[in-house]
Amino acid sequence: MLAPEVPMSHSVAGEPPSAGRRAAPLTTAVYSVAEWELLTGLPGRVLVAAARHSSGRPPRGVAAGLAGLEAVAAGRASDSDLVRAVVADIYARPDGPTAPADRLADLVDLLAACRAAVRVLRRRADPADSAAYRQWAQSVAGRVCRVGTTGAPAPAGGPVAPADRRFLDRLGGALDLG
Template sequence: MSHSVAGEPPSAGRRAAPLTTAVYSVAEWDLLTSLPGRVLVAAAAPGLGRPPRGVMAGLAGLDAVAAGRAFDSDLVRAVVAAIYARHDGNQPSTEQLTDLVDLLAACRAAVRVLHRRADPADSAAYRQWVQSVAARVCRVAPAPGEPPPGQPASPADRRFLDRLGGALGLG
């Protein structure tokens, strides 16, 4: 256990440096850290009756990703820290990011990894957090004249969120 400079233990329930990353392979960790961004991009992209969204939707998604820093889950906080620390410039193409079939397959793969390696509470927190990113993007009005932000998602958005939730094992 790590201790602060003054010798006191870190705040209750939180380790200074999460040990959660050590149990994942590089490929598994890449999957877990890339999935929230892929979900954000897919939720903001047009497709299957869903209109394109603008900057406000992207900002809402980024805010939802950043909200993971306050989660009571070492795994979610570690993933957020890794996302913000990543500067490798090797981002997948936009087409790869928005392909729904590939995204749902990645969600199912992440669920399998979490089932094998994560604490059940961390697994549930991660999966709910990832879906919350998409939900927050889908609540942003897609174009002028649409319902104001925060309104229930359109039927196409609900189908997208339902499929995402099913792939994440939440449905």
């Protein structure tokens, strides 16, 4: 049985559309409940997985989590209607992004969820929105990975630890960014 469809008739900012501001375009207007949950839950899962991914090093601290949250929030300024709608939905939730705790940092499960999101985006999203969403999700992990265990961020575009580079490469592959 298919999940019920969730129309995105609200504006991408979560408010009624005003003059000059339109709701999400038809190409991104309808996702099943499961598809929408996947798309809105994935950024939080990416953030947590990147923060916990340490390959023998201590987990990253609060600074990494804050960097990830800033990267999620940066989606508010995206040119993509889909990314803005996802961010609006994330911030409209009373508890913020949620996912089962035991699945948040499981890399295999995360990569499978990324591949599932790519399939949903191929079927439902405008190609530009699909690319923007996938790049935004990768940028969340990138921002987290650039914060070391000391809490000091590496410069944007700067080097990351080899284990983090492998994590980002695997994530990018699952997001079909390669």
